[in-house]
Amino acid sequence: MRAQFRSRIRLVLLGIVVVALLIIVRLYFVQIINGADYSEKADRQFASGGSGLFDRGSIYFTRKDGTLISAATLVSGFLVAINPQTIRNPDDAYRAIARVASSSLSYDSFMAATKKTSRVYVEVAHHLSNEQGRALAAENIPGIQVLKERWRYYPGGTLASQTIGIVSYGSGDDLSGRTGLEKTYDNVLSRSGDLLYKNFFAQLFSNIGDLLVNSRDAREGDIITTIEPEVQTRLADDIAKVNKDYSSKESGGIIMDPSTGEIIAIAGYPTYDANNLQSVDPVVLSNPLVERVHEFGSIAKPLTMAAGLDAGVITPETTYKDTGCITVNKATICNWDLKARGVIPMKQVIIQSLNVGASWIATQLGQDRFRTYFMKLLGDKTGVDLPSEGRSLMSNLTKPQQVGYDTASFGQGIAVTPMQMLRAEGALANGGTMVVPHLVRAIRLNTGIERPLDWSTAVPVYSAAAARNTAAMMTEMVDTKLAGGKAKIPSMSVAAKTGTAQLTDGHGGYYKDRFFHSFVGFFPSYAPRFIILLYTNGPRGVEYASETLDSTFLDLVHFLIDYYAVPPDRGPSTEASGVTTQNP
Amino acid sequence: MSNILSLRYSARTIGYGAVGVLALTYIGLIAVVMSYAALTVEFTQSVRNDEAAVARLESQYLNTVSQISNTDYASVGYTKPLSKTFVTTKSATALR
Numbered sequence: 058m059r060a061q062f063r064s065r066i067r068l069v070l071l072g073i074v075v076v077a078l079l080i081i082v083r084l085y086f087v088q089i090i091n092g093a094d095y096s097e098k099a100d101r102q103f104a105s106g107g108s109g110l111f112d113r114g115s116i117y118f119t120r121k122d123g124t125l126i127s128a129a130t131l132v133s134g135f136l137v138a139i140n141p142q143t144i145r146n147p148d149d150a151y152r153a154i155a156r157v158a159s160s161s162l163s164y165d166s167f168m169a170a171t172k173k174t175s176r177v178y179v180e181v182a183h184h185l186s187n188e189q190g191r192a193l194a195a196e197n198i199p200g201i202q203v204l205k206e207r208w209r210y211y212p213g214g215t216l217a218s219q220t221i222g223i224v225s226y227g228s229g230d231d232l233s234g235r236t237g238l239e240k241t242y243d244n245v246l247s248r249s250g251d252l253l254y255k256n257f258f259a260q261l262f263s264n265i266g267d268l269l270v271n272s273r274d275a276r277e278g279d280i281i282t283t284i285e286p287e288v289q290t291r292l293a294d295d296i297a298k299v300n301k302d303y304s305s306k307e308s309g310g311i312i313m314d315p316s317t318g319e320i321i322a323i324a325g326y327p328t329y330d331a332n333n334l335q336s337v338d339p340v341v342l343s344n345p346l347v348e349r350v351h352e353f354g355s356i357a358k359p360l361t362m363a364a365g366l367d368a369g370v371i372t373p374e375t376t377y378k379d380t381g382c383i384t385v386n387k388a389t390i391c392n393w394d395l396k397a398r399g400v401i402p403m404k405q406v407i408i409q410s411l412n413v414g415a416s417w418i419a420t421q422l423g424q425d426r427f428r429t430y431f432m433k434l435l436g437d438k439t440g441v442d443l444p445s446e447g448r449s450l451m452s453n454l455t456k457p458q459q460v461g462y463d464t465a466s467f468g469q470g471i472a473v474t475p476m477q478m479l480r481a482e483g484a485l486a487n488g489g490t491m492v493v494p495h496l497v498r499a500i501r502l503n504t505g506i507e508r509p510l511d512w513s514t515a516v517p518v519y520s521a522a523a524a525r526n527t528a529a530m531m532t533e534m535v536d537t538k539l540a541g542g543k544a545k546i547p548s549m550s551v552a553a554k555t556g557t558a559q560l561t562d563g564h565g566g567y568y569k570d571r572f573f574h575s576f577v578g579f580f581p582s583y584a585p586r587f588i589i590l591l592y593t594n595g596p597r598g599v600e601y602a603s604e605t606l607d608s609t610f611l612d613l614v615h616f617l618i619d620y621y622a623v624p625p626d627r628g629p630s631t632e633a634s635g636v637t638t639q640n641p
Numbered sequence: 642m643s644n645i646l647s648l649r650y651s652a653r654t655i656g657y658g659a660v661g662v663l664a665l666t667y668i669g670l671i672a673v674v675m676s677y678a679a680l681t682v683e684f685t686q687s688v689r690n691d692e693a694a695v696a697r698l699e700s701q702y703l704n705t706v707s708q709i710s711n712t713d714y715a716s717v718g719y720t721k722p723l724s725k726t727f728v729t730t731k732s733a734t735a736l737r
Contacts, residue, residue: 070654073657073661133693187690207689212700
């Protein structure tokens with residue numbers, strides 16, 4: 058009896074052990090061998106079978122108060138797929154889909170899809186909202202599948218789109234960043250999957266190292282830009298207006314903090330809506346502000362002036378005899394109005410924008426010193442965190458002909474990107490030191506840790522005194538010349554310089570009637586918080602930059618003063634009434 | 642006493658029992674993991690839905706900023722000032 062009982066117990070125990078072993082083996086296969094597949098299924102019960110749901114980090118704008126606003130993020134919704142082999146009544150099916158998603162599907166393309174009877178899965182509509190997707194799914198139409206999907210969404214649409222960039226398919230099946238910050242920071246923004254849930258036990262068996270220290274967690278995250286969305290909107294609107302008003306080929310602008318290199322706004326026109334790329338000209342996908350080079354004209358004169366002051370070949374009090382035109386290497390260089398000024402001090406070179414004066418300074422510097430300054434200022438890439446940065450064209454400064462140096466002194470014969478020019482002019486606003494312009498200030502890792510990026514590399518070019526003296530000349534230009542003197546702001550010093558360059562005709566010469574207008578300025582003049590660079594390429598019906606970009610620059614200056622409540626650095630004395638009235 | 646124990650629970654029986662308990666424990670842990678996974682998926686999806694809703698609100702905000710920036714003030718009844726007055730700004734601390 059007892060032996061019989063024991064054998065039964067043993068039999069039961071054996072059964073339990075066998076079942077337990079079977080379960081363990083089965084769980085081993087479920088969790089370790091096929092764990093990834095099951096996690097995928099759990100993640101996306103509605104998702105299509107072809108690929109996983111798209112995942113990618115976000116890109117943020119930073120408002121002036123530190124609030125983060127999405128520049129690029131993900132939204133989820135539904136796609137509609139059909140099985141051409143099982144769909145019964147294509148017309149009814151189309152009407153049902155069109156009822157909830159009328160804008161995303163044409164009748165012809167739907168009917169063409171239904172004729173692909175060799176296939177069992179054809180996607181016919183994308184980006185349906187959750188409400189639309191659920192409404193369609195509820196109809197239970199044979200042959201129609203409603204599946205979850207996620208896609209890249211840019212809340213700003215056109216806002217900074219050339220800088221934020223796009224995500225698209227390349228040669229393979231992976232969606233990745235193709236332009237702009239999406240490309241530069243692709244390794245931070247891209248996701249390697251399995252983030253939705255991590256099976257602790259499976260990882261314990263298979264990869265404990267990855268569980269404890271995950272290398273992806275130290276790399277993947279969101280990126281936080283320095284772009285301020287309201288300033289960006291203002292700049293983009295102003296640039297678009299200039300371009301439309303003067304029917305220019307293209308226009309652009311950048312606003313930067315000259316002491317840190319943080320780019321607060323960057324806009325080009327024409328641009329595109331990043332949420333609707335179907336009819337976009339691929340040319341506008343590139344960022345003209347870092348990829349294309351231009352001859353900027355007279356905004357290079359302050360660079361020449363500061364070089365002369367820094368080298369000690371001139372002082373602010375130095376005078377020269379302006380003859381209106383000079384001949385160098387058989388080429389004639391003239392002032393913009395062809396007029397001679399006689400003996401005048403250096404500041405008039407900036408205030409009156411005199412080509413002869415800039416050439417005179419270049420001659421005083423000598424070719425070697427001039428080349429050293431300009432190559433340091435404009436010869437290298439800026440290091441900005443955008444892809445495909447262009448290289449400057451400075452070959453005139455490698456030749457022995459003096460005319461190349463003279464023309465370079467007033468910004469002709471050398472071509473640089475707007476970003477390079479901004480960085481160089483930034484030295485005048487930053488005590489003679491160039492900084493690295495940049496768009497991303499920090500990476501917010503998946504762990505929640507915010508990792509600031511180091512942009513502290515600085516390149517000293519001028520002495521602080523040379524930069525300050527040049528800024529003083531530019532300030533006097535704004536106070537006395539800009540908009541006929543009406544641009545002067547009694548409570549704020551503003552330094553600026555206009556530039557008008559003739560466009561090259563592609564045959565070694567220049568058009569007489571086609572121009573490139575540029576404008577650079579910073580304020581407050583002696584402790585600048587903002588530097589602004591603007592340009593418009595090929596404006597029609599106007600000759601000088603003072604006609605096209607003055608009002609845009611001043612609009613931005615006043616906007617920034619108000620928006621950031623920049624305190625005055627000069628103005629009505631507190632001893633007097635403290636009130637100055639000005640007719641606009 | 643020890644004799645009674647050894648009679649009732651042989652080493653083999655204890656071993657079988659332990660295997661059974663471990664198997665049940667493992668099954669329990671699997672249940673916990675599966676529940677954890679389901680909740681994680683649910684919460685993550687919820688977060689993503691919220692993020693998408695926030696993105697649409699942000700889009701509205703940026704559109705509003707753009708509309709304000711593009712407003713032609715003359716068309717809504719404002720006129721250019723006859724004169725601009727610049728006054729000495731008091732320090733922020735004095736205003737508090």
